[in-house]
Amino acid sequence: MLRRLCLAAALLALASASAFAAAPKPAARSAALSPERFRVERDSLPNGLQILLHEDHSVPAVCFFQWFRVGSRNERQGITGLSHFFEHMMFNGSANVPPKQYDVQLESQGAYSNAFTSYDQTAYYEEGGTASLETMMRLDADRMRSLSLLPDLLKSEVEVVREERRFRTDNSVPGMLDEALYSAAFVASPYHWPVVGWMKDLERITRDEMVEYFRTYYAPNNCTIIVSGDFDPAWVKAKLREYFGDIPRQAPPPRPVNAEPEQRGERRVSVHYPSETVTFVAGYKAPAVSDPDHYALEILASVLGGGESSRLHRALVYEQQIALSADAGFRAQLEPGLFEFWVEMKPGASGADGEKALYAELDRLVKDGPTERELQKARNQVESRFVYTLETNRGAAQMLGRYEQNHGDYRALFDAVDRYRAVTAADVQRVAKQVFDARRRTVATLVPENETEAAR
Amino acid sequence: MIARMRLCVAPLAAALVTAAVLAAPASAATARAAAAVRAKLPNGLTVIVQPSPRLPVVSFRLVSRAGSVQDPAGKEGLARMTAELLTQGAGTRTAQQVAEDIEFVGGSLEASSRTEQFTVSCDVLKKDLATGLGLFHDVVVKPTFSAEEFARKQEEALGTIASNRSEPSVIAEQAFSSYLWGDSPLAHPAIGTEKSVKALARDDVASFHRRFVAPDRSLLVIAGDVEPAAILAQVRKAFADWKPSGEPVRDPYAAPAPVAARGIRVVDKPEATQAQIRMGCIAVPRNHPDYDAIQVANTILGDGFTSRLVNAIRVEKGLTYSISSGFTQHRGAGAFRVSTFTRNAKLRECVDATLAEIGKLANEGPTQAELDKARNYLVGQYPLELQAASDLAAQIATVEFYGLPQDWIAKYNDRVRAVTMADVKRVLGAYFCSDKLRIVVVTQGDVAKQALDGLGPVEVRPID
Numbered sequence: 067m068l069r070r071l072c073l074a075a076a077l078l079a080l081a082s083a084s085a086f087a088a089a090p091k092p093a094a095r096s097a098a099l100s101p102e103r104f105r106v107e108r109d110s111l112p113n114g115l116q117i118l119l120h121e122d123h124s125v126p127a128v129c130f131f132q133w134f135r136v137g138s139r140n141e142r143q144g145i146t147g148l149s150h151f152f153e154h155m156m157f158n159g160s161a162n163v164p165p166k167q168y169d170v171q172l173e174s175q176g177a178y179s180n181a182f183t184s185y186d187q188t189a190y191y192e193e194g195g196t197a198s199l200e201t202m203m204r205l206d207a208d209r210m211r212s213l214s215l216l217p218d219l220l221k222s223e224v225e226v227v228r229e230e231r232r233f234r235t236d237n238s239v240p241g242m243l244d245e246a247l248y249s250a251a252f253v254a255s256p257y258h259w260p261v262v263g264w265m266k267d268l269e270r271i272t273r274d275e276m277v278e279y280f281r282t283y284y285a286p287n288n289c290t291i292i293v294s295g296d297f298d299p300a301w302v303k304a305k306l307r308e309y310f311g312d313i314p315r316q317a318p319p320p321r322p323v324n325a326e327p328e329q330r331g332e333r334r335v336s337v338h339y340p341s342e343t344v345t346f347v348a349g350y351k352a353p354a355v356s357d358p359d360h361y362a363l364e365i366l367a368s369v370l371g372g373g374e375s376s377r378l379h380r381a382l383v384y385e386q387q388i389a390l391s392a393d394a395g396f397r398a399q400l401e402p403g404l405f406e407f408w409v410e411m412k413p414g415a416s417g418a419d420g421e422k423a424l425y426a427e428l429d430r431l432v433k434d435g436p437t438e439r440e441l442q443k444a445r446n447q448v449e450s451r452f453v454y455t456l457e458t459n460r461g462a463a464q465m466l467g468r469y470e471q472n473h474g475d476y477r478a479l480f481d482a483v484d485r486y487r488a489v490t491a492a493d494v495q496r497v498a499k500q501v502f503d504a505r506r507r508t509v510a511t512l513v514p515e516n517e518t519e520a521a522r
Numbered sequence: 523m524i525a526r527m528r529l530c531v532a533p534l535a536a537a538l539v540t541a542a543v544l545a546a547p548a549s550a551a552t553a554r555a556a557a558a559v560r561a562k563l564p565n566g567l568t569v570i571v572q573p574s575p576r577l578p579v580v581s582f583r584l585v586s587r588a589g590s591v592q593d594p595a596g597k598e599g600l601a602r603m604t605a606e607l608l609t610q611g612a613g614t615r616t617a618q619q620v621a622e623d624i625e626f627v628g629g630s631l632e633a634s635s636r637t638e639q640f641t642v643s644c645d646v647l648k649k650d651l652a653t654g655l656g657l658f659h660d661v662v663v664k665p666t667f668s669a670e671e672f673a674r675k676q677e678e679a680l681g682t683i684a685s686n687r688s689e690p691s692v693i694a695e696q697a698f699s700s701y702l703w704g705d706s707p708l709a710h711p712a713i714g715t716e717k718s719v720k721a722l723a724r725d726d727v728a729s730f731h732r733r734f735v736a737p738d739r740s741l742l743v744i745a746g747d748v749e750p751a752a753i754l755a756q757v758r759k760a761f762a763d764w765k766p767s768g769e770p771v772r773d774p775y776a777a778p779a780p781v782a783a784r785g786i787r788v789v790d791k792p793e794a795t796q797a798q799i800r801m802g803c804i805a806v807p808r809n810h811p812d813y814d815a816i817q818v819a820n821t822i823l824g825d826g827f828t829s830r831l832v833n834a835i836r837v838e839k840g841l842t843y844s845i846s847s848g849f850t851q852h853r854g855a856g857a858f859r860v861s862t863f864t865r866n867a868k869l870r871e872c873v874d875a876t877l878a879e880i881g882k883l884a885n886e887g888p889t890q891a892e893l894d895k896a897r898n899y900l901v902g903q904y905p906l907e908l909q910a911a912s913d914l915a916a917q918i919a920t921v922e923f924y925g926l927p928q929d930w931i932a933k934y935n936d937r938v939r940a941v942t943m944a945d946v947k948r949v950l951g952a953y954f955c956s957d958k959l960r961i962v963v964v965t966q967g968d969v970a971k972q973a974l975d976g977l978g979p980v981e982v983r984p985i986d
Contacts, residue, residue, distance in 0.1 A: 226836055236796070456577060
């Protein structure tokens with residue numbers, strides 16, 4: 067949500083699904099959140115492919131996800147950006163589907179395809195009328211079995227990716243700050259390098275490295291297929307066996323190395339660039355999704371940054387009127403990450419003033435905890451976001467993919483309901499105290515080139 | 523998280539409305555949408571209720587005939603400022619109370635103003651309908667417009683204008699709009715300029731609201747898990763106190779003259795390593811009978827991964843990450859436009875190749891396979907826009923706002939399927955310009971001027 071300010075609606079939907087909470091009363095919960103109402107069938111193939119099916123016949127359409135458990139965390143220095151490069155190459159030809167034909171065949175059937183990559187995963191999806199579902203399966207099976215990686219296309223597609231990097235990072239203030247923050251906060255974690263990769267790595271990645279990466283990470287045993295929408299499950303299960311059943315299993319991928327040492331002091335990094343406003347982003351080391359404290363931390367993020375009535379907006383934007391925006395965000399991932407704050411100051415206001423105001427709010431929360439009403443508001447927000455996520459086939463499928471990825475079992479989402487409900491004011495205060503430690507903070511500041519003083 | 527496609531670029535035509543299955547027969551197993559119910563209140567407010575009971579959510583969407591086209595000269599930004607202030611205190615609630623009350627129930631309440639549409643929307647869970655309707659009514663009918671909130675929002679707008687000057691795509695959008703529409707009220711950015719925002723006063727906002735955000739120039743769509751008779755009764759009661767303005771309902775702009783010759787405007791951004799590019803020309807309004815043929819032709823040219831532009835500029839040449847074409851279509855005027863970006867060294871190649879692709883398609887027409895694919899694509903993507911209650915409400919509001927037939931949504935598939943090769947060739951020749959058009963480029967001024975030499979008259983300007 068915060069990290070990539072420029073996102074598709076689809077990705078925002080995913081972000082909103084990152085946290086959903088208990089409804090205030092059991093009746094409301096059973097309306098949408100229970101296993102009885104949100105029906106999912108699990109299936110799997112002998113080659114290790116996992117399958118999740120969610121039927122919903124509201125509109126005559128389906129969403130088909132191929133969700134691979136590989137992201138930039140599986141890379142290493144020298145091949146950064148490789149996972150995201152695959153996201154592009156997966157549309158550029160396989161044994162029985164020549165280059166360009168993937169999209170031609172899908173669009174001819176009225177369907178659409180896209181994909182996204184993050185630190186932890188690479189997810190591909192198609193959406194269209196139910197009649198296009200078999201085409202989706204055939205195309206996706208072919209590229210999983212036999213991606214071509216044609217040299218000419220590698221060469222032209224890497225230019226597209228480098229253009230993407232120029233667009234999202236090199237000419238974008240939020241993009242620059244995001245990269246500066248993570249590369250400073252993490253020194254030996256795979257979150258040190260950006261998902262899009264370093265420009266020079268993009269220039270040097272070889273085809274051999276790609277072939278090896280594909281064999282390891284694009285194996286059926288490293289993938290979950292999620293189908294959501296208007297379909298006949300018996301037919302889908304039979305067709306998945308037909309198309310995906312003979313793709314060979316591979317050795318399990320190695321666990322990524324995370325040698326991140328303890329941070330023992332604040333880190334500050336500045337980016338000089340022409341701008342009329344100072345923007346800074348502060349990140350505190352925060353736990354991975356395997357730590358149950360992440361539920362309380364997500365509630366805490368909502369108290370601090372969930373809308374105009376949240377503490378930061380109220381203090382920095384509304385009362386002190388020093389900032390144009392002030393947001394908080396935390397989303398637990400597979401590796402320990404950051405609890406982030408993004409603040410854009412008004413013209414003429416310094417980053418120092420913004421930091422002072424931000425830390426005062428954090429101190430107040432650590433000292434007094436949230437109010438009961440703030441807690442209830444945060445729970446209500448996560449619950450309603452969950453309902454809105456279910457409005458679309460893609461929202462539902464993406465949520466399943468995310469829980470399956472993060473917890474190893476999508477059913478963790480039903481457990482999450484109770485986890486959010488169980489968060490107390492004391493929990494929130496405790497995790498705030500743990501996380502908001504200045505010695506484990508990294509601050510990246512955009513220093514306006516024309517106005518260097520303002521950022522001090 | 524990063525994604526494959528042009529997720530951040532140029533809002534395509536405001537008008538790509540979809541929805542077809544509303545009236546289509548439901549498959550045996552499912553009950554799809556029931557019929558919409560319409561009413562007209564004594565104060566002139568048009569109300570449309572679309573039940574869609576799948577999930578316990580309710581979406582309210584009010585659209586008024588108001589926007590930046592009504593900004594008085596010298597007070598550009600007034601319509602947007604009015605929208606910004608609507609939620610900053612209303613009825614008996616302060617700004618903080620409005621925010622607290624809607625956020626406490628996990629709902630959303632938003633007001634925004636674009637070129638000619640002033641929109642207020644509210645989304646809540648069904649159990650919070652009373653809270654949502656109460657807040658929604660108050661911000662629409664009884665905004666406070668306090669002097670303190672006005673002063674705060676005025677400062678914020680000035681800050682946003684300053685901040686926008688470092689956003690290449692925002693600079694490009696504003697420069698293109700200004701260049702294309704010239705002295706029309708369609709030309710200026712909704713946020714206004716530093717000078718015009720400073721010229722605004724609190725009373726301007728109150729007066730704008732009274733004149734233009736009024737029931738006799740508004741429509742209200744309610745979609746979601748509602749029972750039409752019950753919600754209509756609630757709405758009639760709630761909005762009975764809303765007074766009509768009597769202001770004449772008209773579009774305060776004429777259709778601009780066609781672009782007579784090619785012209786190029788470069789906005790100098792000395793540190794940019796990538797050039798933002800926009801190009802286009804005057805076309806036709808939203809309710810034009812060529813709408814469907816235009817959508818099909820545009821799908822072939824520049825919408826989707828298999829379109830001519832994506833294929834040539836991104837896939838074949840690797841010049842960009844994103845390129846798309848589209849139509850901006852208002853009630854009384856419209857424009858064809860292409861958006862892309864490329865590294866500075868490839869600027870000329872990218873512009874030339876784009877113009878060549880447009881010209882080639884306009885001259886030769888598409889293949890039959892391309893036509894079939896485009897029609898299937900539009901029809902196939904269509905139901906996806908109907909899933910969320912708020913999307914459904916937005917589409918119904920669009921049909922009503924532009925005065926389209928009430929069966930427009932139900933007949934969508936039929937109309938798209940009826941578009942012929944001759945239709946497509948005709949609209950390609952009529953609206954898809956590659957010669958007489960405006961081009962805007964945002965990057966290093968001297969680099970761009972040199973690169974574009976010989977393409978047409980070039981002027982270089984600083985960022986506005």
